[in-house]
Amino acid sequence: MLAIVRPDGWDLPLLVHVAGAMLLVGALVVVAAVMAGALRRGEDAAVLARLAYRSLLLGVLPAYLLMRAGAEWVLSEEAVGDPTWVGIGYMTSDVGLLLILIATGLAWRTQRRGVGGPARAVVVLTGVLLVAYAVAIWAMTTKPD
Amino acid sequence: MSLYEWLLFGHLLAAFALVAGLVAYGALLLGGGEPARRVLGPPALALWNAGGIGVLAFGIALALEVDSYELWDGWILAAIVLWLVGSGAGGRLARGVREGAPNGAQLLLAVMALATLALLVDMVFKPGA
Secondary structure, eight states: OOOSSOOGGGHHHHHHHHHHHHHHHHHHHHHHHHHHHHHHOTTTHHHHHHHHHHHIIIIIHHHHHHHHHHHHHHHHHSOOOOOHHHHHHHHHHHHHHHHHHHHHHHHHHHHHHOSSHHHHHHHHHHHHHHHHHHHHHHHHHHOOO | OOHHHHHHHHHHHHHHHHHHHHHHHHHHHHTOHHHHHHHHHHHHHHHHHHHHHHHHHHHHHHHHHSTTOOTTSHHHHHHHHHHHHHHHHHHHHHHHHHHTOOTTHHHHHHHHHHHHHHHHHHHHHOTTO
16 A cells, blocks of 8 residues: 555565565664663673664664665656655655764764663664654655645 | 544554564574674564554554555555465564574574565555555
């Protein structure tokens, strides 16, 4: 029920795009929950910080690539022009990648040097990313303009 | 925003929550032992359950709202069957995780993942629609 009318040629690229986006959001939720848990649980902090870093490296980044590759594939199938919803998608995607890379670096530092300010920053960054992606989902769904 | 757009947005948000719950269960089972179970168990359960209920409720509302869809369309019936399969496996996995010793957890996770992937394929390709 993703859309009533769209060209059949979009189906496979759209599947790749949506699956990547869903895995991206899911992995971000895991990072946020695990790093917040690391901040609360002193005795398990090292294990949880390592899991958060691995989730960013092996979950978030590959899912981002899948989402972005699917998006470019969809756009290559048909010229959709430059409507607002595509602009919102590109903006959240590009800025999102920057924030993901910063969060990955901070998580790497946290799992090497212990939980502290960088771990809090990872939680905040993943929260910001989740809000931004909720806006992107709204834009992709309602297609303003 | 039209009613259709609201319903579709809710349907998609619920689907994202469902997959987030699935990914959280995956990280819980494959990644971190007891600390991960304690931290990820509650959000995994909440996201999987809320996402599952939302996907079904918004999906049925969409089928009723859109003139060209009927609840008895093959691809919609297939989606409901897949939802039941995923929910059944998810319920058993949640009970096992809560009790601390899930039997066959990875098999249940695989069933949930395959059912969810098949649901997504069904929703995108809409065979027979």
